[in-house]
Amino acid sequence: MTKKMEKDSLVNSQKNDEENLDSALRPNNWEEYIGQEKIKENVKIMVEAAKKRNEPLEHLLFYGNPGLGKTTLSYLIAKELKVGIKTIAGPTIEKTGDLAAILTNLNEGDILFIDECHRINKNIEEFIYPALEDFKLNLILGKGPMARTMELKLPRFTLIGATTRLALLSSPLRNRFGAIFQLNFYSPQEIEKIIRRSAEILNIQADDEAIKIIAQRSRFTPRIANRLLKRVRDFSQVKGTGIINKKIAEQAFEFLEIDNFGLEPSDRKILKTIIEKFNGGPVGLQALAAASSEEVDTILDVYEPYLMQLGFIERTPRGRIATQKAYQHLNLKNSNQRLL
Numbered sequence: 001m002t003k004k005m006e007k008d009s010l011v012n013s014q015k016n017d018e019e020n021l022d023s024a025l026r027p028n029n030w031e032e033y034i035g036q037e038k039i040k041e042n043v044k045i046m047v048e049a050a051k052k053r054n055e056p057l058e059h060l061l062f063y064g065n066p067g068l069g070k071t072t073l074s075y076l077i078a079k080e081l082k083v084g085i086k087t088i089a090g091p092t093i094e095k096t097g098d099l100a101a102i103l104t105n106l107n108e109g110d111i112l113f114i115d116e117c118h119r120i121n122k123n124i125e126e127f128i129y130p131a132l133e134d135f136k137l138n139l140i141l142g143k144g145p146m147a148r149t150m151e152l153k154l155p156r157f158t159l160i161g162a163t164t165r166l167a168l169l170s171s172p173l174r175n176r177f178g179a180i181f182q183l184n185f186y187s188p189q190e191i192e193k194i195i196r197r198s199a200e201i202l203n204i205q206a207d208d209e210a211i212k213i214i215a216q217r218s219r220f221t222p223r224i225a226n227r228l229l230k231r232v233r234d235f236s237q238v239k240g241t242g243i244i245n246k247k248i249a250e251q252a253f254e255f256l257e258i259d260n261f262g263l264e265p266s267d268r269k270i271l272k273t274i275i276e277k278f279n280g281g282p283v284g285l286q287a288l289a290a291a292s293s294e295e296v297d298t299i300l301d302v303y304e305p306y307l308m309q310l311g312f313i314e315r316t317p318r319g320r321i322a323t324q325k326a327y328q329h330l331n332l333k334n335s336n337q338r339l340l
Contacts, residue, residue: 025198025226026072033076034197035190035222036069039181043073046179047080056109057081057158058178059132061117063166065305067223068183070162074113077160085111090119096127100137100152108155117161118168125173132159132176164301185220185309194222195229204233206244213249217262219306224262231256261310261329268330270294270303271312274322275332282319 027033030044043060050057057077062070071087078085084107093099093114106112114120120128131137137152161177163169174180186194192215199206206214206229214232218225235252236244257265273292274281289296294303304320307313312326327334 024201026075028076028079030076030080032197033069033073034193035186036073036183039073039183042179042181043077044080047077051081056156057111059159059161059176061161061163061169061174061177061180062183063163063180064183065185065221066164066301067221068185069222070183071113071115072222073183074111074160074162078111081109081111083107083109083111085113087113087115090114090116091121093120093124096124096139099124099127099131100139103131103137103154103157104152106155106157109157110155111158111160113160113162115162116164117173118163118165120173122170125170129172129176186222187220188215191215191218191220191222191225195225198226198229202230202233204229204244205242206232206249207246209246210244210249213246213253216260217253217258219262220309228258259329262306263329266294267303267307270299270307271322271326271330272332274313274320275327275330280327280334281313281321282316283321284319288320 030040033040046060047057060077062073064070074087075085086102086106088102093102102112127137127139131154135154135156137154138149139152159177161169161173166174166180166182192211195206195211195214195218198204199211210232214228215225218228232244232249232252233242235255236242236248239251240248253259259268263271270288270292273288274283277283277291278287283291285296285299288294289299292299304313304315307326308315310325311323312329314321314323324334
């Protein structure tokens with residue numbers, strides 16, 4: 001085996017281990033699913049009603065910031081219904097043949113989970129509509145005068161869509177979902193419960209103070225909480241005894257350059273760009289992206305929602321503005337003395 005093959009094998013092994021860990025942390029029943037209580041209750045009723053009628057569940061759409069549990073909730077629904085689930089990303093469906101292959105391989109009652117469904121090719125969308133409403137696929141074979149249509153019957157399935165950008169979802173597709181739910185940020189108490197459960201599953205010893213510190217830096221997001229727990233565990237195993245306490249947790253976050261609000265260097269760069277290059281704002285999104293060397297979508301999806309949640313930036317008709325809280329957090333003087 002060559003060195004390159006050995007390296008690729010190691011990378012794939014590490015990736016599979018990480019995916020297996022993430023899969024192990026997914027809840028197996030409603031009691032283990034922490035947070036999003038209103039959505040959970042609504043979905044539970046829909047699932048139980050579908051089971052009583054012996055019908056497939058209505059098509060569902062979940063939207064919200066990354067890492068809030070859209071995929072986890074979809075897998076839990078499949079477990080509760082005792083059906084299979086097929087997961088794909090919206091951009092990967094490039095041709096009608098791809099869509100036909102995916103849909104015809106589903107069994108009766110199965111769930112098709114499409115992540116980032118706002119990025120589905122618009123031409124493909126036209127073929128999805130009859131599949132969702134009438135469970136059939138109308139394919140066009142050939143071109144020109146020789147073209148003919150073929151109707152393909154499909155098993156009755158449930159589509160669960162997930163998106164971080166609801167506004168980019170076309171109206172016809174959005175209207176074909178039976179229910180639409182927005183997943184919100186979690187409370188610090190809910191994040192602490194999630195960390196405790198994950199620590200128990202991963203056999204990590206962490207005291208209450210350490211769990212609070214990790215929760216404070218988790219950006220109210222379960223995926224980030226689990227990621228940080230694993231990073232602090234690594235640090236404790238190398239630099240400590242393997243047991244996570246307050247001191248080890250604080251040292252780990254200092255090493256990772258994550259402050260007590262959960263801001264990473266890239267978050268602070270966005271704030272400093274607004275303050276230092278644009279005198280606190282307002283600044284347009286395109287100008288901010290160019291000045292900070294970040295993608296527009298990354299700012300919109302990753303940085304901005306949390307910074308707004310903290311009250312560090314505000315969106316105005318003229319652009320983004322850094323608030324007084326941002327100046328205070330970065331220990332910078334507000335020359336404009338703008339109190340927002």
